[in-house]
Amino acid sequence: MSPRFLWLLGLLAGTASPLSAQLTIQGDRNLAFGVVIQGVAASVVPSDPVKSGEFEFTSVIGKTIQIAFTLPPRLNGPTGATMPIAFGATDAIAMGTAPSSIAVTFDPRTAKQFNLVTSARILVFLGGRVTPAANQRTGSYSNTVTMTVTVF
Amino acid sequence: MRIALKVSAVVLATLSLAASAQAQTNSANITATAVVQQPITVTGAVQLGFGNVFPGVAKSVAVTGATAGRFDILGQASAPANLAFTLPSNLTSGANNLPIGTWTGHVNTTNNASTGTNFTPSASLQPFSFSGTGQAFAFVGATVTPASNQVAGTYTGTVTLTVTY
Amino acid sequence: MRLPLVVLVLASLPRLVVAQGVLVAPHAIYMDHRTRSGSITLYNPGNDPVEVSLSTMFGYPITDSAGDFQLRTVEDPDSTLPSAAKWIQAFPRRMTLGPLERQTVRLLGKPPAGLADGEYWARLVVSAKGGAVPVSGVADTGSIQVGLTLEVRTILPMLYRKGKVTTGLTMTGLHAGVEHDSLAIRAHLTREGSAAFVGTVAGALIDSAGHAVSRFKVPSAVYLETDPRFTMPVAGLASGPYRLRLEITSAREDLPSDVILPMPPVRDSVEVRLP
Numbered sequence: 328m329s330p331r332f333l334w335l336l337g338l339l340a341g342t343a344s345p346l347s348a349q350l351t352i353q354g355d356r357n358l359a360f361g362v363v364i365q366g367v368a369a370s371v372v373p374s375d376p377v378k379s380g381e382f383e384f385t386s387v388i389g390k391t392i393q394i395a396f397t398l399p400p401r402l403n404g405p406t407g408a409t410m411p412i413a414f415g416a417t418d419a420i421a422m423g424t425a426p427s428s429i430a431v432t433f434d435p436r437t438a439k440q441f442n443l444v445t446s447a448r449i450l451v452f453l454g455g456r457v458t459p460a461a462n463q464r465t466g467s468y469s470n471t472v473t474m475t476v477t478v479f
Numbered sequence: 480m481r482i483a484l485k486v487s488a489v490v491l492a493t494l495s496l497a498a499s500a501q502a503q504t505n506s507a508n509i510t511a512t513a514v515v516q517q518p519i520t521v522t523g524a525v526q527l528g529f530g531n532v533f534p535g536v537a538k539s540v541a542v543t544g545a546t547a548g549r550f551d552i553l554g555q556a557s558a559p560a561n562l563a564f565t566l567p568s569n570l571t572s573g574a575n576n577l578p579i580g581t582w583t584g585h586v587n588t589t590n591n592a593s594t595g596t597n598f599t600p601s602a603s604l605q606p607f608s609f610s611g612t613g614q615a616f617a618f619v620g621a622t623v624t625p626a627s628n629q630v631a632g633t634y635t636g637t638v639t640l641t642v643t644y
Numbered sequence: 645m646r647l648p649l650v651v652l653v654l655a656s657l658p659r660l661v662v663a664q665g666v667l668v669a670p671h672a673i674y675m676d677h678r679t680r681s682g683s684i685t686l687y688n689p690g691n692d693p694v695e696v697s698l699s700t701m702f703g704y705p706i707t708d709s710a711g712d713f714q715l716r717t718v719e720d721p722d723s724t725l726p727s728a729a730k731w732i733q734a735f736p737r738r739m740t741l742g743p744l745e746r747q748t749v750r751l752l753g754k755p756p757a758g759l760a761d762g763e764y765w766a767r768l769v770v771s772a773k774g775g776a777v778p779v780s781g782v783a784d785t786g787s788i789q790v791g792l793t794l795e796v797r798t799i800l801p802m803l804y805r806k807g808k809v810t811t812g813l814t815m816t817g818l819h820a821g822v823e824h825d826s827l828a829i830r831a832h833l834t835r836e837g838s839a840a841f842v843g844t845v846a847g848a849l850i851d852s853a854g855h856a857v858s859r860f861k862v863p864s865a866v867y868l869e870t871d872p873r874f875t876m877p878v879a880g881l882a883s884g885p886y887r888l889r890l891e892i893t894s895a896r897e898d899l900p901s902d903v904i905l906p907m908p909p910v911r912d913s914v915e916v917r918l919p
Contacts, residue, residue, distance in 0.1 A: 518685075522690070
């Protein structure tokens with residue numbers, strides 16, 4: 328095999344990587360309810376610039392993608408205590424980073440498909456609502472929210 | 480060179496086919512967090528109501544009466560605390576006074592003005608303890624003494640409850 | 645024609661739930677010299693706007709001769725008292741909270757230069773006043789109407805810590821006696837270390853077989869020294885000798901663990917006889 332052919336194969340190997348990795352995704356910011364008070368429900372709207380959860384992913388313009396969340400029904404607290412967390416029909420926003428992109432509000436409880444028309448990089452914001460009981464154990468509560476993106 | 484180009488074309492086509500035939504999935508996590516704090520709440524829950532008031536006729540509302548004032552206090556279970564009152568001696572309507580006094584009080588861990596502790600509301604601290612569920616209720620009664628020539632009008636005043644935790 | 649309606653409405657007012665007040669969290673505020681800041685959350689649970697104002701004062705809990713908790717306030721504390729009242733400020737200090745509205749209030753410590761290590765105390769006074777209370781009385785009965793506005797104040801502890809602080813407790817003079825259907829327990833508690841003791845007092849009455857037949861557990865704080873009185877129910881218990889065990893620990897479920905100062909448990913016991 329000639330050196331030039333080997334070089335070409337190497338180049339192909341190099342291009343194979345971005346082709347197979349048409350999707351990068353990361354969590355950028357936790358969904359932080361902050362201080363909540365026993366007996367008083369607290370909400371975070373997805374447009375909250377500080378408290379809303381934030382993910383981002385990058386794919387390829389022209390692709391159809393699907394966003395699905397794995398949402399916890401409760402947050403886990405001290406010594407086994409739990410606190411309900413709920414998500415509503417308008418608790419997620421997807422927004423492309425291109426200047427012409429339009430934010431789309433959707434229900435994080437069901438998978439949502441998008442066509443990437445103008446932006447390859449998409450930001451996804453998540454809100455929610457916690458409902459501490461009147462006798463909710465004090466302390467810190469947390470749980471994991473997973474966003475899964477599928478590129479078709 | 481020609482062979483190399485042919486091979487590369489085949490490889491590219493294969494990679495493209497693989498990419499389009501298989502949906503690619505990726506995930507990321509964030510954490511939902513909250514910090515629960517216990518509050519203290521003092522609420523003026525029910526107005527002390529005197530209903531009909533007539534000139535020259537004193538009218539009293541007992542702490543057990545249907546129109547006694549009530550403050551609801553929520554705090555830490557079983558915790559000791561204090562309450563104190565700042566009370567008017569007159570209700571006013573412009574320059575006119577309507578005497579109010581003979582204040583009575585009752586504090587209880589349940590919403591019941593009979594089974595707790597009677598006290599005389601004043602600026603002095605009245606100790607109490609929250610219930611096992613963090614509740615306490617304070618009831619107040621008083622007597623208004625309109626003069627026989629009491630000028631008609633709307634007489635108002637402020638009752639202040641201070642809870643020290 | 646409108647009068648009957650007015651009378652009907654006014655007559656129904658006395659039992660209206662006016663719900664004037666404010667919810668304050670947390671119920672104890674801890675600040676650290678590193679951040680010199682803290683916050684509280686205010687929430688109006690009612691249906692009407694509430695005017696809220698905040699101020700600070702100096703005070704610390706003591707007990708009276710009956711063992712009941714009191715607040716000793718000092719208007720102008722001297723240098724022997726660890727007051728932070730003059731240099732902790734709340735922002736904002738006045739606000740109007742709409743129905744079901746929340747507000748975070750920032751607390752900022754501006755201690756004097758050269759502040760020595762230790763714990764400094766203040767009390768936060770949160771005053772809440774609702775709008776005008778509906779006037780009670782009936783309009784056609786001599787036109788004397790009476791209305792009382794309800795104002796509520798909540799006084800909360802604030803503790804500002806600089807450097808390493810410690811706490812401890814000694815208990816002396818534990819004794820108990822039967823009062824009606826309860827056992828009244830008294831002890832003298834003296835704080836050690838450089839910070840207020842904040843913890844829990846738990847008692848158990850042990851019968852001759854070693855079983856706990858009555859218990860109590862109450863949150864407690866000792867800033868300097870106190871002579872508190874605790875009670876536990878003894879109605880229905882057989883007469884005879886029992887042992888009262890008292891244990892004081894720094895455990896508190898209502899406060900964040902990082903503000904709790906650890907302390908070895910303090911225990912004592914005394915024999916009591918039920919009639």
